[in-house]
Amino acid sequence: MEKSKCKVSKEDFSQTLLGNSQMEKWWPNQLNLKLLQQNNERLVPTEKNFSYKEAFSSLDLKTLKKDLEVLMKTSQEWWPADWGHYGPLFIRMAWHSAGTYRSIDGRGGASSGEQRFAPLNSWPDNVNLDRARRLLWPIKKKYGNKISWADLMILAGNVALESMGFKTYGFAGGRLDTFEPLEDTNWGPEGEWLSDDRRDKNRELKNPLAAVQMGLIYVNPEGPDGIPDALEAAKDIRMSFERMGMNDEETVALIAGGHSFGKCHGAANPAKYVGPEPEAAPIEEQGLGWKNNYKSGKGTDTISSGLEGAWTPTPTKWDNSFFKMLFEYDWNLEKSPAGAYQWVPTDPETENLVPDAHIKNKKNKPIMLTTDLALRMDPEYKKISKKFYENPKELALAFSKAWFKLIHRDMGPKSRYLGEEVPDEDFIWQDPIPKIDYELVNNDDIVSLKETILASDLQINELVYTAWRTAATYRDSDKRGGANGARIRLLPQREWKVNKPQQLERVLNTLEKIRKEFNQKEIRQISLADMIVLAGSTAIESAAKKAGFDINVPFVPGRADAKEEDTDIKSFEYLKPVADAFVNYMEEECDIPASMLMIDKAVQLKLTVPQMTVLIGGLRSLGATFEPNVGNLSNTVEILDNKFFVNLLDMSVAWEKNNEKEQYFYGKEKKNGDIKYHATSVDLIFGSNSQLRAQAEFYAQDDNREKFVNDFVKAWQKIMELDRFDLFT
Structure with a gap:
């Protein structure tokens, strides 16, 4: 036409x-x-009652692994395998899928199969991993819903290691696929690939980032800013891996273990020969990117990072030759055929030359990257590397544990793990919680405990605040935090300012006393974690009754109390909030709009917009705020009703900035100028933002008073049970 x-x-x-x-x-x-509408059910093609847990339980894992190994050793003409084995490619795919995880906000990682979507599918560091996923497609097609893409990509990495002689520590399924890219992750401020605008003047990365450049998983392999300086590279490595939750020993083990396999690809200059990434490629490429116009564009002509060569003479076999190469040679700087900085040994023995990946009888010099030499040049890394060089079994154990941590770190507690290869050992990074070995309380017990709680001298707002703060630590990105474990009573949480330490101590002491007295006289037992949640729910029922609503807040016992020795204080500090908009808390030194942090937290709490709205309004009406009366726009206290929204929308009140306190406002009577309310920017955003005002207007309606209370209870229950993975299918 x-x-x-x-x-x-x-x-x-x-x-x-x-x-x-x-x-x-x-x-x-x-x-x-x-x-707050990500991965909407309208996008998900599976049936509403689909249970991945049930589907995975029907999977024949052993047969699947055999199929994967056959696939890895069957080279395809359209993308020939190096040395006839796709194992190293699949290790890189699994590593890069999991390796985006960062501890600061728990985002990234392998748990939703995000490598299939933009931007990760088009990152420069993920070049040609689109081919790895296409190679896996026949397996995914065969096994279908029994294994997610997220699980399959990780399992392929494990099978690859095992097929080349390495003993892995185990594998757990349980990762759920999304059907769109998750957009709540801040990957950095840069608008161009491989640019770096993410450091302060001391070259420290801005939070929450872990990679040093846009489009990299970790660090630049040529060295910082492409400068081949091993000692400076060590600084970047340590900073980046630490932000992923890895210590020095784990870092060395991962780099050495990963680089024991496979090779880099840099047959020619990528800027000259390589086409656009998958998301920018023409439609006829069908989702593949980086079309290579150099000679055959594959096999010996492959271009990926621009670096070229293998690290060891045994690139498809597990052994200790990485450290043998690293320590037994001096290394000279050279440039790859693509022009990238890399290192080659001086006069390597014939037996240490690397068989060419595609050309029979051809041998090549091994290479090292600047980041590899950092393991020898940095004093601390060198000690660890020497230990592994001299004790190969220690390297194997350290790599197996570090690899297991890498690919499972974002899955949350061990109770979410599926499959027959889950190891028995508990690791502190899994935030272990003891198994319940006693009979749980029944309905009669719960009624009795509620009466005792209400008879105590604790206030409704104190009970609600404490329950909220113990549960609101949850973050869905890596399934950490939450009410289970009652870690609010342990360091570091018990000292966080947002938790009101003095009030917290009083509440916990009273609840612990009630708990002990109950447990001493009954066969059935209750944990402090359950007591905290029950107390908050009991307080809500009481507050609703004052408003004329006889409700029941659902409560399911089954939480346990974590031990101090099973709590990694350093990593839990990452869960400490800069702000908790739901209780109107904001660190004084922060000038970030609190409403932005509210949205970020709502995402982590898996809230919808209406759920976020009712929780804000309900917690205000209950007086569960960090500062008394700030945000309580009601003449009543500790009554669960919709008055927050009614009064926020009252046109007889004018709002003015509090010039002495950032993000604080006065609500003044228009007729006389008297101050009537104190509020924050979070409170006022529900009248200012047109979409949130629509929510506020809905819940302020006279005919929605009861609906507000019921919706608040449902949202509250959701928060209290976010980490109750035992209740989910």
């Missing part, structure tokens, strides 16, 4: 493209409430 005869143009449908949202162009600083 001739364009001139078409009645419509591309511009007529510009709204269908990501970059043409007029709303974003006109008002770029408006809150992005779409983050």
Whole structure:
């Protein structure tokens, strides 16, 4: 059809493209409430009652692993395997899938199969991993819903290691696929690949980032900013891996273990021969990117990172030759055929030359990257590397444990692990909680405990606040935190300012006393973790009754109390909030709009927009705020009703900034100027933002008073049970 005869143009449908949202162009600083609608059920093609846990339990894992190993050793003409084995490619795929994890906000990682989507599928560091996933497609097609892409990519890495002689520590399934890229992750401020605008003047990375450049998993293998300085590279490595939750020994083991297999690919200059990444490639490429026009574009002509060569003479076999190469040779700097900085040994013996990956009878010099030499040049890394060089069994054990941690770190507690290869050992990074070995309380016990709680001298707002703060530590990104374990009573949480340590101590002491007295006289037992949640729910029922609503807040016992020795204080510090908008807390030194942090936390709590709205309004009406009366826009206290929204929308009140306190406001009577309310920017955003105002108006309606209470109870229950993985299927 001739364009001139078409009645419509591309511009007529510009709204269908990501970059043409007029709303974003006109008002770029408006809150992005779409983050609370990610992976919407309308996107998910599985049946609503589909249970991945049940599907995975029917999987014949042993047969699947055999199929994977056959696949790895069957080279395909369209993408020939190096040395006839795809194992190293699959290790890289699994590593890069899991390796985006960072401890600071728990985001990244392998748990949702994000490597299939933008931006990760098009990162420069993931070049040609699109081929790895296409190689896996026949396996995924065969086993279908019994194994997710997220699990399959990780399992393929494990099988690859095992097929080349390495004994892995185990494998757990349980990762659920998303069907769209998760957009709540901040990958960095840069607009160009491999650029670096993420450091302060001391070259420290800005939070929450872990990779040193946009589009890298960790660090630049050529050295910082492409400068081949091993000692400076060591600084970047340590900073990046530490932000992933790895210590020095784990870091050395991972680098050495990973680089014991496979090779780098840099047959020619990628800038000259390699086409656009998958998301920018033409439609006929069908989701593949980086089309290589250098000679055959594959096999010996492959271009990936631009570095070229293998680390060891045995690239498809597990042994200790990485450290043998590293320590037994001096290394000279050279450039790869693509122009990238790398290192080659001086006069390597014939037996240490590397068989070419594709050309029979050809031998090549091994290589090291600047980041590899860092393991020899940095004093601390060198000690560990020497130990592994001299004790190969220690390296094997350290690598197996570090690899297991790498690929499972974002899965949360061990109770979420599925399959027959889950190791018995508990690791502190799994935030272990003791198994319950006693009979749980029944309904009669719960009624009795509620009466005792209400008879204590604790206030409704104190009980609600404590329960909220113990549960609201949960973050869905890596399934850490939450009420199970009652870690609010342990360091570091018991000292966090947001937890009101003095009030917390009083509440916990009273609840512990009630718990002990009950447990001493009954066969059935209750944990402090359950007591905290029960007390908060009991207080809500009491507050609702004051408002004229006789409700029951569902409570399911089964939480246990974590031990101090099973709590990694350093890693739990990452869960300490800069702000908790739900209780109107904000660190004084922070000038970030609190509403932005509210949205981020709501994402981590898996809240919808209505759920976020009712929780804000309900907690205000209950007086469960960090500062008394701030945000309580009601003449009553500790009554669960919709008055927060009713009074927020009252046109007889005018709002003015508190010039002495950032993000604080006065609500003044228009008729006389008297101060009536104190509120924060979080409170006022529900009247200012048009979408949130629509929610506030709905819940402020006279006919929605009861619905507000019921919706609050449902949202509250959801928060209290976010980490009750034993209740989910």
